[in-house]
Amino acid sequence: xxxxxxxxxxxxxxxxxxxxxxxxxxxxxxxxxxxxxxxxxxxxxxxxxxxxxxxxxxxxxxxxxxxxxxxxxxxxxxxxxxxxxxxxxxxxxxxxxxxxxxxxxxxxxxxxxxxxxxxxxxxxxxxxxxxxxxxxxxxxxxxxxxxxxxxxxxxxxxxxxxxxxxxxxxxxxxxxxxxxxxxxxxxxxxxxxxxxxxxxxxxxxxxxxxxxxxxxxxxxxxxxxxxxxxxxxxxxxxxxxxxxxxxxxxxxxxxxxxxxxxxxxxxxxxxxxxxxxxxxxxxxxxxxxxxxxxxxxxxxxxxxxxxxxxxxxxxxxxxxxxxxxxxxxxxxxxxxxxxxxxxx
Numbered sequence: 001x002x003x004x005x006x007x008x009x010x011x012x013x014x015x016x017x018x019x020x021x022x023x024x025x026x027x028x029x030x031x032x033x034x035x036x037x038x039x040x041x042x043x044x045x046x047x048x049x050x051x052x053x054x055x056x057x058x059x060x061x062x063x064x065x066x067x068x069x070x071x072x073x074x075x076x077x078x079x080x081x082x083x084x085x086x087x088x089x090x091x092x093x094x095x096x097x098x099x100x101x102x103x104x105x106x107x108x109x110x111x112x113x114x115x116x117x118x119x120x121x122x123x124x125x126x127x128x129x130x131x132x133x134x135x136x137x138x139x140x141x142x143x144x145x146x147x148x149x150x151x152x153x154x155x156x157x158x159x160x161x162x163x164x165x166x167x168x169x170x171x172x173x174x175x176x177x178x179x180x181x182x183x184x185x186x187x188x189x190x191x192x193x194x195x196x197x198x199x200x201x202x203x204x205x206x207x208x209x210x211x212x213x214x215x216x217x218x219x220x221x222x223x224x225x226x227x228x229x230x231x232x233x234x235x236x237x238x239x240x241x242x243x244x245x246x247x248x249x250x251x252x253x254x255x256x257x258x259x260x261x262x263x264x265x266x267x268x269x270x271x272x273x274x275x276x277x278x279x280x281x282x283x284x285x286x287x288x289x290x291x292x293x294x295x296x297x298x299x300x301x302x303x304x305x306x307x308x309x310x311x312x313x314x315x316x317x318x319x320x321x322x323x324x325x326x327x328x329x330x331x332x333x334x335x336x337x338x339x340x341x342x343x344x
Contacts, residue, residue: 005306010293013309014337016316016330017087017095017281017292019217019240021135021166022076022118023067023103024284025083034069034078051287056198056249060168062287067103073110073117080118084125086285090293091337094129094330096161096320101148102136111151119159129330131161131321133192136180139171145180153187161321164192166217169199174206181211190214190321196221196239198251201228208237215239215319220246220255223267229276238277238319241268243298244290245283269302272312279316310343 026034028047035042050062070076087095099118104111115132122130134152136145145165152163163184165177177193184191193211196204197218204222207213208231219239222228232239243266246252253261271278280299282292296309304312317330338344 005300005309007297009341009343010297010300011090012337012341013091013293013296013313013343014334015090015092015292015296015313016279016320016334017092018215018238018279018316018320019098019242019281019283020095020292021098021100021284022079022083023070023100024063024287025086026066026079027082027286030079030082030286031066031069034075037075038069038071040069051289053248054250056168056251056254059249059284059287063284064103066287067100068107071107071109073113076114076118077121080122081125084122084128084130086291087128087130088125090291092128092292093333093337094131094317094320094322096131096133098133098135098164098166100137100166101134101151102140102144102167105144105147105151106137106140111148112155115155115157119157130159132157132159133162133164134160135164135166137167138165138177138194139168141172142176142180145177146183149180149184149187149189152189153183160189162190162192162214164194164217166194169194169197169203174203174210178210181213185212192217192240194218197246197249198254201225204228205231208232208235213237214321218242218246218251220252220267223255223270229271229274233274233276236277238279238315239271240281241271241278242281242283243268243295243302244288248288263298263302266302268299269304272304272308277315277319278312279319280312281316306343310338313338 032042101111136148192215193207193213194217195207201222215238217240280295285291
């Protein structure tokens with residue numbers, strides 16, 4: 001097996017993606033199209049600053065602005081179809097897609113109607129299977145987070161794979177979310193949360209010990225504490241790692257106490273070689289001008305060998321919330337694809 005890979009291999013590598021926001025995948029051209037639907041003329045010059053690197057707070061502000069042009073179920077259908085097409089082009093066999101249901105509620109939309117439209121539109125694209133994570137916004141409080149949990153429970157769709165909370169992890173104490181996660185657990189739903197993105201290792205530990213989180217979004221803050229890394233390894237709690245996101249939002253620079261940071265400072269290789277359960281994803285690919293294929297390219301440049309990249313890609317299937325029989329079927333497809341590329 002070669003130590004270096006051609007550019008085409010990164011797109012052809014079979015993948016699963018566990019940390020990707022549908023709304024963060026809205027390309028600038030699609031944003032212009034959405035705005036035009038609602039009588040707003042946007043130019044590329046006006047959209048460009050919203051897709052530029054900045055601080056974490058600026059990212060949240062830009063996310064809210066971009067999603068303000070999602071106003072009808074038809075809008076969600078459009079972005080879901082284009083998202084699924086992008087996944088197919090990158091040979092993503094399976095994705096667990098985060099939906100900002102909390103934003104829909106805040107804008108007094110009908111999450112059930114939006115979900116039905118986007119699910120059906122994405123399902124028309126063959127070759128990729130999508131499941132969905134209903135996501136709340138942490139800084140908006142526990143009551144709105146419970147709203148999101150209740151609609152997920154009421155819909156009881158087999159396509160809703162989990163419940164999660166994103167946003168500013170410093171915006172609300174973890175303990176305030178305990179009743180929400182207790183309700184989610186009582187409904188038999190899988191539980192996720194962003195933690196250790198800009199916060200420290202203690203927030204990651206709280207997410208597991210207080211909320212029963214089964215996977216952690218980002219989790220890079222544990223790089224600052226050996227004991228928390230050991231804790232995550234012992235509990236086998238997967239980290240959904242998104243390197244480009246961590247650079248573009250300034251999250252990694254914040255964690256290492258520097259004004260800027262680069263891929264060479266990202267803890268992904270340390271986590272992987274320490275045998276922490278990690279997966280690789282793109283987070284908000286359009287907003288960060290990346291893709292899941294690009295993330296594997298970056299990992300290779302960080303020093304991951306082809307064999308290690310295969311293990312990293314396989315981990316996303318293993319750490320998915322698919323039922324065991326579905327997971328086995330996906331892994332058969334994955335190993336077949338890897339063999340065809342000559343990577344085993």
